[in-house]
Amino acid sequence: MARHRSPRIDKTPFEAEILDLSHDGRGVARREGKAVFVAGALPGERVMAEQTAKNRHFDEARTLEVLAASPQRVVPRCLHFGSCGGCVLQHLDESRQIEAKQQVLLDNLERIGHVAPASVLPPLTDASWGYRRKGRFSVRRVDKKDKTLVGFREQDPRFVADLSECHTVIPEIGLRIAALAQLVDGLQARAHIPQIEFIAGDAADGFSGIALVVRHLQPLGDADLAALAAFAQARDWAVFLQPGGLESVHALWPQAPKLAFALPQWKIELLFRPLDFIQVNAGLNQKMIARTFELLEPQPQDRVLDLFCGLGNFTLPLARLAGEVVGVEGEAGLVARARENAAHNGLHNVQFHAADLTQDQRGTPWMRQGFDKLLLDPPRSGAIDVLKQLPLKQFDRIVYVSCHPGSLARDAAYLVNEQGYALRSAGVMDMFPHTAHVESIALFERG
CATH class of the missing domain: 2.40.50.1070 (OB fold (Dihydrolipoamide Acetyltransferase, E2P))
Structure with missing residues (x-):
């Protein structure tokens, strides 16, 4: 049996003009008509690069020398930058980092979802160093x-x-x-x-x-x-x-x-176990919760559904503002601790249910309850499976917190182009400064 051979890599250094920044933080060049993703390079720069991988439709390379630097280039703070894969944007000015992430979000909404927000929210930022907990x-x-x-x-x-x-x-x-x-x-x-x-x-x-x-x-x-x-x-x-x-x-x-950890604005304390999921950036998390509630506008008479609720990061403070909140999460252990957290905080107007939201939930009691508003905070795969099950006409307002702009764009296309919602606003939140990770939030209202 013949063995498959990887395409031969040409290690000869080459000069490249960097035209754009990719979604994963690499510079984008073209070489002999083919896209090349160049690690360590920024738009507007001229660099010497070396090929590191060869693919049918694109190549990959790394920067050997910056011949003409972008004015947005800064000296990386970390001595391990360039080898460690933990963050890839330290060489880009912080203000430009969040602008680039916002452009990734808008490009995804347009290219994948064929939608555009009526307004772009101001980016949410917090401490850019020493934030990861x-x-x-x-x-x-x-x-x-x-x-x-x-x-x-x-x-x-x-x-x-x-x-x-x-x-x-x-x-x-x-x-x-x-x-x-x-x-x-x-x-x-x-x-x-x-x-x-x-x-x-x-x-x-x-x-x-x-x-x-x-x-x-x-x-x-x-x-x-x-x-x-x-x-x-x-x-x-x-x-x-x-x-x-x-x-x-x-x-x-x-x-x-x-x-x-405490959410003092809402007088909530969340207990957790050492392998539980919590938002990595404590300061940004509190700002994210506040913006979510500004967009959702929960009222004392509202019943709100919070899907992919985890420990109750949104659910529990939301219960301070809405009449009743129902949180649904796929991991049973997180649901058990969310219930414990509700009791710990003296909240009696909140329910938690364990359910695999990728599977059919239309026969479950919580799905048949009436709601006014919907909050979504799904994993990278998005929320399309559960959105197609929900009786969406009951929700006047949907707030979608996303950790992947591509899945948000796909789900936005369904809500806007098939279900008649309007994408009122969308924006980015810098949960992971100096990385290419894009956290975003969007508000949908029934048209």
Whole structure:
């Protein structure tokens, strides 16, 4: 059987004029009529580049030298920029980053959805450094380097970036990556720890609110357990162990740490577990909730449906404003904790239901209840499956929070072109500064 061979890559450096910025933060050039995506290059620049991949319809390359720089180019803050794949836009001025993301949103709405908002919302921004309170570090022992690497994946995702620090992660963790790598390298089980997740809530009662979850593929010995506990104790962190699936996660130290964050504007405290989904950017999250409610305009007499509700990040503060709120989420564990959070906050006008929103839910009691307004915060795949099931005529107003502009554009096409809604406004929110990730929000009203 003949083996498939990858197209041969020509490593000869070539000069390129950068015409545009792609959705993933690379410069776009054309070479012999073919699109080339050039990592590390910005629109308006002239660069020397080297091909890194060859495809039928486009090629990929990396910048070797900037021959003529864009006025929007800045010096990256992180010494690992260019190798680490955690963020790809540090070389672009921050104000231009959010403009580029807004253009990605508008282009997707036009190209995929064939729709345009009546108005573009002002971008939402918050702290651009030290904002990331949740994430996953890959761990790999590299014998050739005689060290253990802890960090995000490189731009080539086969490799773990050799990080000493990260300026987008909250500084309590981001400036201690080298110490974390040294800790793991000293463990007997260092070759059997593939990842460490981190999450941070609010500090309280002498506890920093920071927790690590150490995934390990073989049982840890007493010396390793003691080393992990001592590392956490010295920093007032919590450390959890994960020997198997999600259900295997358990606290090593302390026995029952309280993980929580507050939404003070609505007098809400959300309790969570260390592998639960929470929005990574605490400051932007509060601004996002406030903008969502400005667009949704919940009234004391309204019944509101919140789909893909998670722990109740929107649902619980919304219950302070609306008459009744129903939250629906696919992960049963999150639903259980959302109910606990409702009780924790003394809310009695909110219901939570577990349901796979990609499947037919038309026979479920919550689907048959009447509602006035709809809030959606779906995963990257979007909400088209559940939108096609809902009796949409009951909703005067729909607010859609999106983490993927392509799926938002597809769903907007359905709401506008098939269901008669008007796209009143849309805009971007910089949940992940210095990355190409585009978080956005849109308001639909019945035409």
